Amino acid sequence: MLSSTLPSALAERWLLVATSISVLACALVGPKLIDQWRLYCIPIVAAELGNTEKRRQAYLAGSRKLYNQGYKKFQDSVFRITTSRQADIVVVSPKFLPELKKLSDSIVSMAAAVDETMETKYLKIETTVPIVPHTIKTSLTPALTRLNSLLAQEINEVLAIELPSSRDWAEVDVHEFLVRTVTMVSGRLFIGPELCRTPQYIDTAINYTMDVMAAQRAVQMLRPWQRPFAASRLAQVKKLAQREKKASEFLLPIIKARQEAAKSPDYDKPDDMLEWILDAQSKFTDECSQNIAKVQLGLSFAAIHTTTLTATNALYDLVALPDFIDELREEAKKALAENEGVFTSAALQSMKKMDSFLKETLRLHPATMASFQRKVLQTFSLSNGQVIPAGVTIEVPAVSVNSDPEIFPNPDKFDPLRFYKLRETAKDSGSVEGAALNQFVSVSQNSLTFGFGRHTCPGRFFAANEIKMILVNAVLRYDFKMPDGCTERFPNIEFAHMSIPDMKKLLARKIQDDLMFF
Template sequence: MGLEEAVEALADRWPLFAVGAATLVGASLVRHLYYLKVLYSIPVLGEELGGKEKRRAAYLMGARKLYLDGYKQFKDTVYRITTTKDSHTTIVVSPKFLTELQKLPDDVVSFQAAVNETIEAKHTKLGTESAHDVARSVKSDLTPALVRLNPTIAEEVNEAMDLELPIGADWTEININKALLRIVGMVSGRIFIGPELCREEEYLDASINYTIDVMTAVREINTLRWFRDLRAPYLPSVKKLKGRVKQALNFLQPVVQKRMAMARDDVKTDRPDDMLQWFMEGKLKKGAAKAEDVDYFARVQLGLSFAAIHTTTLTTTNAFYSLAATPEIVPELRAEIREVLAESGGLFTSAALQKMKKLDSFLRETSRLYPPSHTSFQRKALKNITLSNGQVIPAGVLIEVAAVGVNHDPAIHADDATFDPLRFYRPRSEAEAESGAAAGAANQFVSVNQAHLTFGYGRHACPGRFFAANEIKMIMANALLRYDVRNVDGVEGRIPNLEFGNINVPDGSKSLLFRKVPL
């Protein structure tokens, strides 16, 4: 067919094309108008502050207050909140809807899609494609193995603290956050990749700084309002992140190659007992891994470091800051730890860790007042959701729950502004005395419920929280037995956290004073 004939044929059929195009455009327009109608039926928090830019500035400098106000004002409903990100709309949902939301399938409300947006996965290239497999391995391999691995974790904690906290009889000023980054990096690395590598400087550098580089890149990407897809790859932080990944992969790939050969071997003796080995063997058994998948397994290690090291460090730093500000609780915690370890022969067994109920309460109370984020249960709505009160959440938005409101709800936590280290010890002990050990579970540090959202909620609650809790308890127990700790001279009360947007982290630039416990 020549050009002229083709044009004539198109002209003959144009009415059909026009009708089809109009139908498609009309359907798209109707969907968009419906989306806008549903979206704008949801109230906006803080409209009295002014336009979007003023609300965004208020969020950046005071999100905590906004979420607390929203929790009180919209306790039984939902509202929109203006965040620092233009790329999506965020809807805050009352905790009362958590039970029904967590029952929805992943193709309706997606945890992973929310994570991808939060970390700008499209541009940071963080290996979220392995997230499901890693979470499954943590649940099925790591958590059940803790009974067996706790003595190993305890040994690594002891040795890492010897290396990073050389403290004598005199008061010594220590930046505990920096020390903990290395301690947690070593201890986590011992379980993630094995004893021969967890203390290697190259591994620690990659594990610790990868997360810092990712979050720096995310912050820079978030500043881009226009042509983000075109401009993001050229940001200095994104370029630096690519270099960091390349450096880490060069280091990890030979390790993975050696392990893959070991994983394929039928000989079961002398195999490493760590997550890298379990993960590879699990994939190989299912025929899902190939010899050339070295890069994938190396990226899994980076993903584990991203998920575990900094969050555990921040939580433990918060615990040390709380400890220094409440010296009156130290004798009680120390006595409990000594008593429990005397019963277990000095070993940090799973049973011993469970019996450290006062320390557990101290950690949960610290996480209540100083959580890493003011929000929890971040999800992306992939389809329209109709809540039990009739409200509709449109597809495409991010949803979250104001955990800070729960943490400061006086109906849930009496005298909510006060740090009470034994707040959760008392009801746990009472419940266990009346109905047995299981009855007190709701008040444990690792518990996940509508009154404690630090580790999330539902089937996507943090799968690594049991390992993290054991690690944190061992670090704090060792510190309490070894050292006295207090604020540096001139500092009164607890060192304040740094808040920006919904993030709430300890000030890593501050120091504490340590000395060996006098004999």
């Protein structure tokens, strides 16, 4: 009897085990299959081009056309776009931004999107350093009112170094002059007077970003399965590590000297980011915030090249509008004269035409075609019922918003006073909010250069003041013009999601030694 029931009992047990395994497999694999199905239900832009590689090549050749095509076809919805990245990219209409910004970081994560894009796991760089946005918001931005005159003086001195002293026309490498200017001026507030003009700091601050991007591209050239084994041996990744080591070698003595000096009751505390970060360290015990050298490199990465690209685009735009230069000069002279020749916050705020001109530069020449990149960590639904599956990266087609004729009439035309006129119209109608939304630093569903929501760029106020002061100083003290034979603005170079000014030279000559207008 026992022998006859044993096989039956074993069979039942194995059936139970097999059923449990099947249930577990369904529980683990099922949601992933469902998410994959949800992803493939989202339409893909430029499907008519054929396979994935053909769409990828179209993206690399310049993604503006693809974003615009998808924006027009799926304006109230979402679409997929094939990029050069490994992640699946879902482009979301800007109409959903108010609801997207309410989602927690545990559902859609900017940090995870940046880390994935930058291959931080292999580059060993930190993109989320809590002490940085805190210090920018609580110390840097409030300090601008008292430090603007210091920045203006630094700009005045740096331009004297970087631009021709002759009153005859001379060639100027615009990008080179601006990147060095931005590096030294930013460095004055980031690292202080001890290092901001030293060759070591300038070289590191400028080239660290280049090293990061070179290492990122090198890692992405590897197949995903190769990266854990081969990434650390790449020459570009090793060079990046060496750059960080050298930066620590010249930054740490300054940091230690300040920490030692701070023990004295007579210590005259410097008024710069380095000191503010040192003061805030006790509140931020995470490893990233404690590594001041890496924090400084992160500041350089985030601020210097983005500010330089905007300033370069602006100067190219301005030189292509010679009549408008005089209009900006008159506005700047009046603003400075009313503030005793000092770049006060009031003086900068009254330069509304300059502000409008810069915002128009951002609109027509964005550094990147998309904004609001977020990694989706948990599947969620939009208000129209569409489901966005976990694992994808979402973004908003900022470039398409910028060129939407229903938002910006005659969008392909560069109108330097576009936002000035919008502000004046709003002001005349009594709309304070309408006037505010058309400022250079403003963020809205129609202005996404600086992001949107809780992770909007905190350093945009400093960048705005810096760019304005550089351009005002430049146009009041120098004449600029296009090289002989050029009558139109140099077109930008567009590759993949990027738009970069063509690094060509302009002609410049000195016309004035100082900025005293009172």
